[in-house]
Amino acid sequence: MAKAFKFELVSPERLLVSEEVESVVIPGAEGEMTVMAEHAPVMTTIKPGVVTVKPASGNIQRFVVFGGFADILPSGCTLLAESAVAVEDIDRAEIARRIQEAREDIADAKDDASRTKAEQFLHQLTTLEGAILPA
Amino acid sequence: MPSLKDLRNRIASVKATQKITKAMQMVAAAKLRRAQEAAEAARPYSERMGAVLANITQAVGGGGDAPALMTGTGKDDVHLLVVCTAERGLCGGFNSQIARLARDHIRKLLSAGKQVKIICVGKKGYDILRRDYASLIIDRVDLREVRTLSFVNADAIAKKVIGLFNDGQFDVCTLFYSNFKSVISQIPTAQQIIPAAAVEGAGEASNGAAVYEYEPEPGEILSDLIPRNIAVQIFRALLENAAGEMGAKMSAMDNATRNAGDMINRLSITYNRQRQAQITKELIEIISGAEAL
Numbered sequence: 001m002a003k004a005f006k007f008e009l010v011s012p013e014r015l016l017v018s019e020e021v022e023s024v025v026i027p028g029a030e031g032e033m034t035v036m037a038e039h040a041p042v043m044t045t046i047k048p049g050v051v052t053v054k055p056a057s058g059n060i061q062r063f064v065v066f067g068g069f070a071d072i073l074p075s076g077c078t079l080l081a082e083s084a085v086a087v088e089d090i091d092r093a094e095i096a097r098r099i100q101e102a103r104e105d106i107a108d109a110k111d112d113a114s115r116t117k118a119e120q121f122l123h124q125l126t127t128l129e130g131a132i133l134p135a
Numbered sequence: 136m137p138s139l140k141d142l143r144n145r146i147a148s149v150k151a152t153q154k155i156t157k158a159m160q161m162v163a164a165a166k167l168r169r170a171q172e173a174a175e176a177a178r179p180y181s182e183r184m185g186a187v188l189a190n191i192t193q194a195v196g197g198g199g200d201a202p203a204l205m206t207g208t209g210k211d212d213v214h215l216l217v218v219c220t221a222e223r224g225l226c227g228g229f230n231s232q233i234a235r236l237a238r239d240h241i242r243k244l245l246s247a248g249k250q251v252k253i254i255c256v257g258k259k260g261y262d263i264l265r266r267d268y269a270s271l272i273i274d275r276v277d278l279r280e281v282r283t284l285s286f287v288n289a290d291a292i293a294k295k296v297i298g299l300f301n302d303g304q305f306d307v308c309t310l311f312y313s314n315f316k317s318v319i320s321q322i323p324t325a326q327q328i329i330p331a332a333a334v335e336g337a338g339e340a341s342n343g344a345a346v347y348e349y350e351p352e353p354g355e356i357l358s359d360l361i362p363r364n365i366a367v368q369i370f371r372a373l374l375e376n377a378a379g380e381m382g383a384k385m386s387a388m389d390n391a392t393r394n395a396g397d398m399i400n401r402l403s404i405t406y407n408r409q410r411q412a413q414i415t416k417e418l419i420e421i422i423s424g425a426e427a428l
Binding site for chain 2: 012028029078082
């Protein structure tokens with residue numbers, strides 16, 4: 001039994017999770033990472049993806065997050081998500097809407113740097129759509 | 136002297152008004168609870184955001200790579216005011232208080248020779264400021280259709296503001312809203328969001344002992360964080376406003392209900408007195424008629 005630590009998932013609207021967990025998988029900007037107790041302090045931005053929470057007791061919970069960042073300390077982990085929804089509640093239309101927006105961003109992009117960024121974002125979104133919504 | 140029938144009609148109409156204000160008060164009370172809950176639920180996010188921001192600014196140490204949104208353009212010639220008010224009236228002095236604060240601010244800036252631009256969030260503030268400063272208003276955001284405020288609304292406003300900043304349209308951005316202190320007290324507040332007024336408590340980052348690893352580089356995270364922080368500040372302001380509006384509306388409607396009650400009392404006394412006078416008059420007529428026979 002792994003040591004438990006405090007994990008909090010916060011979206012601007014509310015506090016979604018605040019409990020003792022065994023491990024959390026975070027879609028970091030530079031790759032997925034699993035956080036367990038006594039993790040070295042890291043601060044990372046996150047990309048759209050799925051956060052998997054394994055609580056000390058109870059079932060695994062999965063949340064879809066759209067961007068944000070994580071603040072990891074040996075004693076706990078705080079995930080500030082721009083928006084977070086439980087996987088069961090995710091709305092297909094919502095993702096489709098975001099993808100649409102991302103497409104528009106690409107069309108509107110003025111220079112190469114912002115276009116690359118928007119394209120990356122779109123790619124992440126489509127990957128996410130594929131991962132959680134078996135068509 | 137109004138006739139008995141007139142008085143009766145007046146009383147009936149004031150009673151109807153009282154019923155309406157009473158209903159509005161109850162609706163406001165219910166909405167206030169929800170708005171308060173929303174404001175409360177949003178608090179952890181902005182608190183943690185503040186803590187993270189404090190940590191990271193310490194790490195970056197105000198170095199040259201801090202984004203412009205934080206350090207500003209180095210000038211303060213053009214000011215952008217984001218004035219957040221309610222969409223509806225009938226809430227006492229709530230909207231005019233915010234507008235007055237904004238107006239004082241504008242006057243001060245203008246007399247100091249600065250250029251002022253205004254973005255109005257909410258219809259009422261636009262209506263008030265339009266009278267004096269119509270030429271300064273560059274944009275307005277309508278939230279009338281929005282039933283429950285969500286972060287997306289705030290984010291849209293933040294994007295607009297940041298877009299203007301990146302185009303060099305202004306140097307300093309100040310947010311006007313009403314701070315919800317309690318149901319009966321809302322304090323109009325001006326808060327500077329660009330450049331970020333020195334993050335409170337930056338010096339005493341609680342877990343300062345921890346040496347963070349950053350992924351990607353601190354500067355990059357910061358440039359992602361700052362726009363988000365602006366959105367969060369705006370979101371918080373909107374939520375505070377929503378709660379404040381409902382609080383103000385509740386007490387305004389409570390007053391209105393009580394006033395209507397007083398009015399009904401006064402009218403009923405007049406009504407009863409007049410009715411009695413008429414009865415007495417009729418009696419006198421009958422009696423003196425009988426005596427004359």
